[in-house]
Amino acid sequence: MDLxxxxxxxxxxxxxxxxxxxxxxxxxxxxxxxxxxxxGIVFARSGVExxxxxxxxxxxxxxxxxxxxxVRIGTVxxxxxxxxxxxxxxxxxxxxxxxxxxMDGSSDPFVALVREAGIHELRAVRRFLMLRKHVTVGExxxxxxxxxxxxxxxxxxxxxxxxxxxxxxxxxxxxxxxxFQKEICRxxxxxxxRDVERLHRAGxxxxxxxxxxxxxxxxxxxxxxxxxxxxxxxxxxxLDAIGDLALLGMPLxxxxxxxxxxxxLNHQLxxxxxxxxxxxxxxxxxAADELNEMQERLLPLLALEEQVA
Ligand SMILES: [Zn+2]
Numbered sequence: 594m595d596l597x598x599x600x601x602x603x604x605x606x607x608x609x610x611x612x613x614x615x616x617x618x619x620x621x622x623x624x625x626x627x628x629x630x631x632x633g634i635v636f637a638r639s640g641v642e643x644x645x646x647x648x649x650x651x652x653x654x655x656x657x658x659x660x661x662x663x664v665r666i667g668t669v670x671x672x673x674x675x676x677x678x679x680x681x682x683x684x685x686x687x688x689x690x691x692x693x694x695x696m697d698g699s700s701d702p703f704v705a706l707v708r709e710a711g712i713h714e715l716r717a718v719r720r721f722l723m724l725r726k727h728v729t730v731g732e733x734x735x736x737x738x739x740x741x742x743x744x745x746x747x748x749x750x751x752x753x754x755x756x757x758x759x760x761x762x763x764x765x766x767x768x769x770x771x772x773f774q775k776e777i778c779r780x781x782x783x784x785x786x787r788d789v790e791r792l793h794r795a796g797x798x799x800x801x802x803x804x805x806x807x808x809x810x811x812x813x814x815x816x817x818x819x820x821x822x823x824x825x826x827x828x829x830x831x832l833d834a835i836g837d838l839a840l841l842g843m844p845l846x847x848x849x850x851x852x853x854x855x856x857x858l859n860h861q862l863x864x865x866x867x868x869x870x871x872x873x874x875x876x877x878x879x880a881a882d883e884l885n886e887m888q889e890r891l892l893p894l895l896a897l898e899e900q901v902a
Pocket of ligand 1: 670671782829833
């Protein structure tokens with residue numbers, strides 16, 4: 594069944610999975626549950642509800658954690674990417690444990706869980722955040738930028754780790770219901786062997802193993818099964834960014850450019866977009882031609898912005 598691109602989505606029914614937390618190493622269980630129109634994505638743990646919004650981010654070091662009062666939920670980014678990638682607008686995510694399970698280090702198991710829960714189309718029209726101007730953040734040679742663009746949401750991402758296996762990968766994604774699942778969702782978390790050893794000594798990444806991350810030493814991939822894509826690293830960085838940008842609270846209409854960005858810079862960008870009132874507007878097109886009309890109105894502005902950029 595083809596889904597309507599401009600109607601809000603939630604789940605048909607509940608679906609659960611269990612696994613271990615990457616950082617805590619403890620067993621965790623989570624359940625996807627249907628949620629009403631305009632409620633967004635909301636996490637629930639120990640009777641506390643935490644909306645998946647930037648204002649609830651409490652940590653962006655190695656992963657993205659949300660918190661409210663004494664309750665925290667870690668490693669939300671791969672699940673959020675899966676929900677965005679499947680076009681889920683409204684979801685209740687019940688979590689029993691300190692973080693979302695790492696599973697195989699990708700979003701694939703969460704996409705499978707969305708399929709198990711089934712997608713239910715609501716009558717309500719989707720809300721999108723449409724970029725009205727360039728918003729850029731940078732740190733040294735790192736950059737993250739959201740820009741107005743034609744069409745829906747697209748990404749161009751460049752990484753360069755000065756490593757023979759991961760130097761200079763770049764990737765472009767045109768986001769739609771299929772592209773995320775085909776090109777991005779299977780790309781796994783990765784790490785360098787020396788960092789993994791350092792993290793273990795510091796009591797971090799306790800659940801980390803070759804089962805849930807690609808690990809590289811100075812010249813080799815240590816996982817016996819190898820890579821899922823030759824450019825799996827940059828694809829995973831796109832997956833992470835889609836999860837981080839989900840904290841804007843609705844799907845985007847615009848283009849995301851990143852050079853060597855990561856969770857921390859992505860979050861700086863999200864906060865800057867939210868702080869600059871004229872950076873974007875909430876739109877509710879009911880059909881593709883209505884979206885085109887909205888973007889036509891933006892065209893003079895787009896041309897101007899492109900000259901500046
Ligand atoms: Zn990741």
